[in-house]
Amino acid sequence: MTELKNTQLAISSQTDVIVCRQKAREAAVTMGFGLADQTRLATAVSELVRNALRHGGGGNCLIRDLEEKVQYGIEILIEDDGPGIADIDQALEDGYSTDKSLGLGLPAAKRLVHVLHIDSQPGRTCISIKMYLQKKAA
Amino acid sequence: MTKLMTVAELMKEKQAEILEVWLEVIDSETGAGARRTDLLMSKAELRTEAKGLADALTLAFAAEDYTDLAAPQFQPAVLLLREISASRARQGFNPTETASFVMSLKSALLQFMQQEFKGDQQHLNNEMTKMNVIIDRLAMVTFETYAITREEVITEQSRSLLEMSTPVIKLWDGVVLMPLVGVIDTPRSQQIIASLLKGIVDYQAQVAVLDVTGVPMMDTKVAQHLISAVDASRMLGAEVVLTGISADAAQTLVRLSVDLSGMRTSGLLKNGIKEALSIIGMAITSKDRAS
Amino acid sequence: MKIAIMKLGGILITALPLDLIDEDAMEFQGDLLNEINAHDAKGVIIDISALDLVDSFMARIINDSATMAGLLGAEVVVCGMQPQIGTTLIEMGRELLGVETALNLDLAMARILAKVKAEDMEQADDGT
Numbered sequence: 001m002t003e004l005k006n007t008q009l010a011i012s013s014q015t016d017v018i019v020c021r022q023k024a025r026e027a028a029v030t031m032g033f034g035l036a037d038q039t040r041l042a043t044a045v046s047e048l049v050r051n052a053l054r055h056g057g058g059g060n061c062l063i064r065d066l067e068e069k070v071q072y073g074i075e076i077l078i079e080d081d082g083p084g085i086a087d088i089d090q091a092l093e094d095g096y097s098t099d100k101s102l103g104l105g106l107p108a109a110k111r112l113v114h115v116l117h118i119d120s121q122p123g124r125t126c127i128s129i130k131m132y133l134q135k136k137a138a
Numbered sequence: 139m140t141k142l143m144t145v146a147e148l149m150k151e152k153q154a155e156i157l158e159v160w161l162e163v164i165d166s167e168t169g170a171g172a173r174r175t176d177l178l179m180s181k182a183e184l185r186t187e188a189k190g191l192a193d194a195l196t197l198a199f200a201a202e203d204y205t206d207l208a209a210p211q212f213q214p215a216v217l218l219l220r221e222i223s224a225s226r227a228r229q230g231f232n233p234t235e236t237a238s239f240v241m242s243l244k245s246a247l248l249q250f251m252q253q254e255f256k257g258d259q260q261h262l263n264n265e266m267t268k269m270n271v272i273i274d275r276l277a278m279v280t281f282e283t284y285a286i287t288r289e290e291v292i293t294e295q296s297r298s299l300l301e302m303s304t305p306v307i308k309l310w311d312g313v314v315l316m317p318l319v320g321v322i323d324t325p326r327s328q329q330i331i332a333s334l335l336k337g338i339v340d341y342q343a344q345v346a347v348l349d350v351t352g353v354p355m356m357d358t359k360v361a362q363h364l365i366s367a368v369d370a371s372r373m374l375g376a377e378v379v380l381t382g383i384s385a386d387a388a389q390t391l392v393r394l395s396v397d398l399s400g401m402r403t404s405g406l407l408k409n410g411i412k413e414a415l416s417i418i419g420m421a422i423t424s425k426d427r428a429s
Numbered sequence: 430m431k432i433a434i435m436k437l438g439g440i441l442i443t444a445l446p447l448d449l450i451d452e453d454a455m456e457f458q459g460d461l462l463n464e465i466n467a468h469d470a471k472g473v474i475i476d477i478s479a480l481d482l483v484d485s486f487m488a489r490i491i492n493d494s495a496t497m498a499g500l501l502g503a504e505v506v507v508c509g510m511q512p513q514i515g516t517t518l519i520e521m522g523r524e525l526l527g528v529e530t531a532l533n534l535d536l537a538m539a540r541i542l543a544k545v546k547a548e549d550m551e552q553a554d555d556g557t
Contacts, residue, residue: 014450021482022448036332039482039513040520046484050451105485108521328516335512342532366519373515375508375530375537 004030004065004074011049011080012058020061021046024076027063031074031133040112041074041131047105048078048127056080056125066130073132085120145247145265146199148254149192157192160246161185164239178229187222194218205271207279216279223280227287236284237277244273304330306337309411312418314343319352327363331370338376345414346371349407351382361396368401377402377417381410432457434464440541441465444476454490461494465503472541473498476534478509483518488526495528504544505529508537
């Protein structure tokens with residue numbers, strides 16, 4: 001199993017949306033994910049980092065190894081210190097948005113990854129996404 | 139009365155003879171299996187394996203309490219047995235054939251023990267009980283390893299089947315055919331969609347014919363997977379013609395209120411190919427009429 | 430970053446580069462609409478073969494551009510989408526990208542020309 005180096009990236013400009021999703025894709029390649037999963041992960045990261053930038057005023061993105069009892073995978077944490085998400089269930093519904101610009105990003109990201117967990121309060125929002133690698137037979 | 143030998147000493151002293159009897163027992167006990175064994179591996183290979191295991195067991199039996207598989211003396215024997223069992227599983231031996239390898243050592247040893255210990259019934263009983271326990275435990279190791287290995291083989295096979303079972307065939311310039319065979323579940327549907335899209339782009343196919351003649355059951359879930367495949371293909375700019383829908387499937391789909399009206403469908407593959415060709419402005423005509 | 434928009438006959442051809450930042454994507458939308466008006470373009474082809482992903486923002490830019498171009502009287506065809514993007518878009522939501530697509534530039538061009546021709550004929554019919 002390939003060890004993944006923890007990568008911490010800042011989210012402060014539009015270029016960071018690109019950087020974060022590129023790094024996420026690189027990590028997925030390192031871990032041995034297929035092209036479809038690489039694209040799913042990079043797309044989800046693109047959505048979430050853009051949200052953190054626009055609604056949360058920036059923050060940071062952490063890419064790391066995920067080793068749970070039976071599965072290997074990748075975990076990406078996207079944090080911002082913005083106003084937070086008042087109603088998480090509602091935010092995950094299609095087409096819902098506090099402003100007109102988005103509303104598809106969060107539910108779309110949720111459909112692309114295996115796990116999407118939101119932890120939000122005013123002043124700090126942390127979204128964790130996980131993708132599991134199919135365990136290879138020895 | 140002279141002190142009787144232990145099983146370990148017996149094995150050490152008579153190893154060559156025991157080995158011969160053991161091989162004979164393997165041969166006779168498995169019957170038809172033995173002939174299969176001949177097919178799957180040579181006598182020489184079998185002998186090498188048996189010899190190796192006998193050596194390792196002779197060492198292991200020298201332990202004070204030789205019924206404890208976890209004892210360090212047993213490690214080489216257990217490792218070797220696992221290796222042998224795993225290779226049997228991969229070579230295609232059935233469970234009986236695999237287990238009988240170590241089980242038949244029991245009857246071989248028994249013959250020698252009865253002969254050697256016939257003066258002391260008590261000793262014979264003691265040693266026989268212990269020997270029974272240990273061989274049974276070894277058989278369990280064998281079976282466990284066999285089962286694990288078979289499972290690995292099955293996983294590998296199903297993965298490669300998954301990949302093999304979704305071929306994309308070029309029918310004509312700009313037309314590809316993907317015949318679907320077997321049950322379509324969610325992981326497989328992802329594989330199907332990925333292969334289909336890759337095929338469309340690789341062959342630059344404007345039309346893909348998706349034939350479901352070989353799909354045994356059509357339900358809402360399968361229909362949704364098919365709709366996703368069609369939508370994804372259209373996303374790339376290719377049209378999909380769905381063919382091979384059986385009369386039963388058509389009934390089921392309508393009863394389940396699955397809406398396939400947005401898709402090009404046809405019952406026979408023949409008609410689907412005709413439609414696909416007409417989309418790219420081609421047609422199959424009879425020679426007579428063409429001339 | 431300025432994205433080249435080329436004119437060929439009455440058709441505009443452009444290709445989106447990899448890793449376009451949001452601001453540049455918005456700017457591209459404006460430029461494209463201006464070019465349509467400037468050249469009285471009847472069709473637009475947007476090649477996206479360089480893109481390794483299309484997220485909801487990019488999908489929206491493309492969709493909106495197509496709708497806006499439609500208001501100006503130009504048909505939009507997107508071409509060259511990589512297969513895994515098709516999968517991702519469907520999974521994110523079918524409605525995400527509602528624009529007409531073609532596999533490659535050749536097919537996109539053929540589609541646009543057919544549409545322009547059909548419209549011309551309609552107009553000719555109206556004229557008589």
